[in-house]
Amino acid sequence: MTATTTDGRVLLNGVPGSPYTRKMLALLRYRRIPYKLVLASHGAAGLPTAKVNLLPTFYFPDETGALVAVNDSTPILRRLEREHAGRSARPSNPALAFIDSLIEDYGDEWLTKAMFHYRWAYKADIARASAILPAWRRSRMPDAELKAAGAEVANRQIPRLRYVGSNEITGPIIEASYARFLDAFEAHLREHAFILGQRPGGGDFGCYGQLTQLALFDPTPMAVTEARAPRVFAWTGAVEDLSGLEPTEADWFDPAALPQTVKAILGEIGRVYAPLLLANAKALREGAEQVETEIDGGRWVQQPFTYQGKCLQWLREEYAALGPADRKAADAALAGSGCEVLLQGL
Ligand SMILES: N[C@@H](CCC(=O)N[C@@H](CS)C(=O)NCC(=O)O)C(=O)O
Numbered sequence: 001m002t003a004t005t006t007d008g009r010v011l012l013n014g015v016p017g018s019p020y021t022r023k024m025l026a027l028l029r030y031r032r033i034p035y036k037l038v039l040a041s042h043g044a045a046g047l048p049t050a051k052v053n054l055l056p057t058f059y060f061p062d063e064t065g066a067l068v069a070v071n072d073s074t075p076i077l078r079r080l081e082r083e084h085a086g087r088s089a090r091p092s093n094p095a096l097a098f099i100d101s102l103i104e105d106y107g108d109e110w111l112t113k114a115m116f117h118y119r120w121a122y123k124a125d126i127a128r129a130s131a132i133l134p135a136w137r138r139s140r141m142p143d144a145e146l147k148a149a150g151a152e153v154a155n156r157q158i159p160r161l162r163y164v165g166s167n168e169i170t171g172p173i174i175e176a177s178y179a180r181f182l183d184a185f186e187a188h189l190r191e192h193a194f195i196l197g198q199r200p201g202g203g204d205f206g207c208y209g210q211l212t213q214l215a216l217f218d219p220t221p222m223a224v225t226e227a228r229a230p231r232v233f234a235w236t237g238a239v240e241d242l243s244g245l246e247p248t249e250a251d252w253f254d255p256a257a258l259p260q261t262v263k264a265i266l267g268e269i270g271r272v273y274a275p276l277l278l279a280n281a282k283a284l285r286e287g288a289e290q291v292e293t294e295i296d297g298g299r300w301v302q303q304p305f306t307y308q309g310k311c312l313q314w315l316r317e318e319y320a321a322l323g324p325a326d327r328k329a330a331d332a333a334l335a336g337s338g339c340e341v342l343l344q345g346l
Pocket residue numbers: 017018019020021053054055056071072073074108
């Protein structure tokens with residue numbers, strides 16, 4: 001069974017304000033996979049609902065042809081790789097593919113902290129999100145109702161800041177990390193088109209999804225991005241539609257000779273995301289109520305996150321499946337980045 005419905009298209013439901021929806025739309029366009037987006041606002045009438053109602057939701061036919069709602073962009077990206085040949089968003093070299101997974105995970109799971117933090121911690125950002133987010137889903141209502149819907153969204157999302165670990169202590173850590181990421185990515189884009197070469201990988205799409213909001217929607221991080229990183233700002237606009245790019249195999253970097261600017265990006269991942277993944281895994285193992293650790297010299301407290309426990313496990317499985325030469329190449333790429341701790345003891 002393939003992921004395409006009877007009309008030959010991949011069917012998904014999402015909204016422009018959802019970073020993971022944008023990640024997958026850009027991926028589908030780049031890969032030239034025919035798709036059909038049901039804007040959440042158009043109602044997903046007749047479509048099944050997923051166990052956890054997250055955006056985007058994909059609808060894949062089962063053996064009988066009945067549509068099943070599926071979430072989670074990372075495994076869906078891999079499934080689309082298996083079912084659609086060509087214009088791959090995954091490096092063919094297994095060591096580089098592993099590095100790509102790590103970057104994708106960082107985009108999805110760490111950069112999203114910056115996205116969520118800026119959107120719901122600053123007045124101007126709360127105001128914009130409250131005014132626009134509900135209008136994407138249900139704009140055909142009187143102004144007063146739309147305004148009330150905006151307040152409702154804010155009231156639901158602001159208390160959720162604690163899930164991403166944004167609070168008074170960690171806010172500055174998240175913001176400093178976003179600024180360093182921008183500087184590192186800007187330096188990289190001075191010479192290269194994408195993170196792992198002249199063609200995009202899952203890591204690009206993961207970071208892109210969050211940047212659609214950070215660079216192009218929420219006013220506070222948008223101003224930061226524009227001031228610090230004009231290339232990143234422009235890149236985000238361009239990655240939306242890479243359907244005209246003609247990638248070749250030679251466009252991937254050699255994992256044994258990664259540019260220093262990639263190492264700098266990996267260094268940022270090792271500085272903030274690696275310690276979080278380890279501390280989260282420990283908290284889950286011990287059944288602790290809180291993840292408590294130090295990130296970038298500051299105290300980090302957040303609720304344990306089962307999903308990120310799985311992310312670490314997937315990364316470890318991919319690493320463990322590497323042959324000896326690829327493992328050596330991956331180790332060399334990560335040497336000194338701080339990410340090595342994720343793989344110790346494997
Ligand atoms: N790991 C998931 C994350 C998806 C996700 O968290 N989606 C957010 C919006 S971008 C969501 O639907 N949140 C629930 C809500 O806002 O009610 C993926 O990669 O698809």
